[in-house]
Amino acid sequence: MVFTTLAASASLLTLSACVTDPNTGEQRISRTVLGGAGGAAAGGLLGQVIGGRTGRIIGAVGGGAVGTVVGYRLDQQIRELREQTAGQGIDVTETDGGQAILVNLPDGVTFATGSATISPQFQQILDRVAANLVQYPNSLIDVYGHTDTVGSAQANQRLSEQRASAVARHLISRGVNSARIRSQGFGETQLRVQTGDNVAEPLNRRVEIKIIPLSDAEIRQAQQ
Structure with missing residues (x-):
């Protein structure tokens, strides 16, 4: 419906x-x-x-x-995100040749195994990320879900979509404008490591928040 x-x-x-x-x-x-x-x-x-x-x-x-964010700097937002998520096992790095920010939310921090319900202890961390996104509004936000290869590809695809959607909904519930956000699940198609021994496999289970800054020129053109 x-x-x-x-x-x-x-x-x-x-x-x-x-x-x-x-x-x-x-x-x-x-x-x-x-x-x-x-x-x-x-x-x-x-x-x-x-x-x-x-x-x-x-x-x-x-x-x-x-x-409008006066004097916006990508490196400044990265530094603040790292400070706000310090000690939580979350990686904040540049991506796309320094043109975007990638916030990697590893498995075990965000969700219980096989679940798409955000862990209570992680909600506070995600609240800080949401506050940062509200503070820096001139960007598009992609939320990606990824799984390992354990289980069927169909189940993994569905789980990755559900997890990405759950994170996107939480960000929206904390004030991030929904017009900025898109969520997508990749299942087991974008593995960080190739493994079947379940030792390094947890590296494949993750949700990523990609922050894509918009230039003043792009915003002005869209306004016209």
């Missing part, structure tokens, strides 16, 4: 939000329709309609998710 509703809403937005420019004959987004659609929901749907990175940026801007 949820998927049907979202699909119908996206289809409706596609039909109603796109208008024809009388001068050029080109299709463009109607600001009037977007303005009346309402906040993060409208931004998220609009991002789905357009698709890709551009669509996500426009959706985040349209959903009111992106703000």
Whole structure:
């Protein structure tokens, strides 16, 4: 029912939000329709309609998710995330050639074995990550779920999706705008180590939060 509703809403937005420019004959987004659609929901749907990175940026801007951070520095956010998660077994590193941040949440810290329920002791740590994401709003956020190879590939895929979704929902519940967030499960398809002896296997069981900063130019273009 949820998927049907979202699909119908996206289809409706596609039909109603796109208008024809009388001068050029080109299709463009109607600001009037977007303005009346309402906040993060409208931004998220609009991002789905357009698709890709551009669509996500426009959706985040349209959903009111992106703000202005004066003097934003990626290395500053990394340092603060490391301080906020220190001693918890969480890795915070640069990725994509220094263009993004990867927060690695290892198995055993976040979830019990085979479960998609966030551990109570981890919720406080995740709250700190959420507060940091609220403090630095000019970014897109991907949440990835990964498993090991124990069990069936189908079960692992489902579990990875459920865990990524659980982390994304928790971040949203702590004030992170939903228009910024996308969750995805990879199951056992992106192993960190190739092993079947269950010694290094826990390294494969993880959830990752990827923070993709947006430039001022990208935000201005989306606003236009």
